[in-house]
Amino acid sequence: MEESRGAFVLAIAWTFTGIAVVIVALRFYTKIRVSRNLAWDDYVVLLSMAAGIGAAILVSISVPLGLGRHTDQVLAEPGGQQRVVKAARIQMIGYPFNILAFTLPNVAIAILVHRLLDPQLWRKRLLWGLATFQVIFAIIPCIIIFAQCSPTGKLWNPALPGRCWHWAILNNITYFLTAYTAMTDVALAGLPIAAFWNLQMQASTKFKLSLMMGLTLLSAIITIVKATYLYLFTDRDDPLWNVIPLVVWGLVEQNVVVIAACVPPVRPLFSRNKRHDSPTHVATHCGELGFKLPSIHQGSSRQLGPNYDSACDAHLDDDIISTRLRDDAASSSSKEAIYTGPSGLDV
Template identity: 45%
Template sequence: MATSNAAAEVDLTESHAVEVNVVAWVFTGIAIATVALKLAARQIVNRVGWDDFFIFFSLGLSIIAAAFVSHSVTLGLGKHTAAVIAEHGMERVTLTSYWQILGYPFNIGSFSFPNISIAILINNLLDPNPLRARLLIGMSILQVVIAMVSVFLIFLQCRPTRALWDHTIATADCWPQSVLYDFSYWVSAYTTVTDIVLAAVPISVFWKLQMRRSTKLAVCVMMGLTLLSAVVTVVKATYLPLFTDAEDPLYNVTPLVIWGLIEQNVVIVAACIPTLRPFFRRAFESTKGSSANDNKTSSTRGRSGSAFKLSSNPTHSGGSKRMPSVSEIPLEETGHGHGHSHEHEHDGYGYGYDVERGSSSSQRGIWQTREVIVESFQEAGETERERERRQIVPANLR
């Protein structure tokens, strides 16, 4: 056997077992934490949609895949095959390969279904466009279908199927390895293209809008995180031939397993990040407390010619919010050519931008106390699309 011949040429104490386990649970833990934050954000806005369902489903698949891999590590995955044979016999190698292969369908599903969630989210954020919506959803669904076909190819390539994990079966009839390799490369290529499209479409729309460059860049980065998933998919594709490695199957396959674990969790995190804004906004507001409001009011009173920040944050009860009555706003002087007006708009999401007219250092003008009532989106009768967009994209983007 090739494994026995190579036993004397390798250090049997070498092992990637710890590395595989650390990657499996660190990245899965990050995905769990991100999805938990997403759930908290959805509770704040009191809305759960189909995009959330696909993310929760993908996370479940990711946890199962990590559990299968972790169990395989306890059996011998990551160690040299010859070392496992010497310590436990060939039966342990077969058992380890069995549990490792069982984890692949869950891995493939966990990095495929989040793309449907991302497509739904993009369609909710951008202006209605039936053709674009059908193309994005259709592309994402097709990616899932192609990925699922690869699962069937994995388990149908050998007769009997047991030959996939039991390399002692000499009479096994298997397809040429090029069949699975070629289709796996096709899956990786199509997945990469889908990730790029799902990043490019919202970026191309948001980048053309008139807004502060820092705000524009932040939103584009947030919506373009699927590009990171595309990079991971390309890296993983370089290790695809290791899936059918027969020389040292338990040791040589570990790079493919590791990058598969990274891929399945990175895409879940990328799909969740754009929806976390309500949670962090609520957390930031709670840390500021009443002292921040006092400082804000005293600062407004103490500076001549400064503008008051308007905030459109809804109250916890979902009703209208009464703004502070000390909003002193300088009115623009007219007829002299040296008036100065300064407006500061705030979208309620932590973004703000200044609009200035005139060019004079004079701050003289008529001061007026203005009371502003801002209605929350619950009372404004906004649609689900507008509510979704309000939670992620600043008002000056819409």
């Protein structure tokens, strides 16, 4: 009986893509109808989701051509050679879609973290540096993949006359991008978590905040797992079959990172504040993500006590979390105050 992984690939592609689409839709519903605060990071996530859908569509087109089957079995069928070439071409076209799908959400997360932390100059430069280089390092392999062969068609049809760079060049660049993306995932989780744990607030609140903002750590783990299969992208022994683990982990990665970028902004939709039943009311008065956080503010004389309570976080289990966090004077002042301005606005 002939082996085929095509159905498995399609199930993974559209299950994870479907979940991501729903989460992105909830994000936009929340930002438009509840928080009423669309920002640049929302459009970056939308672009990433579009790229992810494009990647899933291209994988779906490749399966009837033979993706997920042994290459020699496809070649033995009438028109098999043409189908193998078409599948290889679609695979190459899908490469930049996947790259954009799993790198752009980090840019959106960097924008969100910048808005939440209202960082010092060094932190601002770090966040924008991470985001800028994430984009640059994503664009480079997208260009190289189509520039490495002359003519370009030789990339998916080795029988054509011409020349190609050594396959290790693209592989090494992709390894570098993957390593940088994993590092960025960790940094984008670590920065807000470190700031939250320095605040004088209940440990349970810190844990909830850290869990919500630390989902990019899961993305980092998946990125590292996918990296172990990157060498399969240039496999020549059985390309339609051997590449499947890389395709599957690529599909999982691109959707998980989108979901991780959307969880914090979606949180206000599920708020049930005991003092304000309307999520819109809470989001409007408690900031973009709903959490009102104590923060360190230089020159303040008000000390945050252990019984700190507010309309936004007195019932944290049923409430939503976030406003901009100021800790720019942490090193120079031990006095703390409550920052009540809504996230995204200067006061």
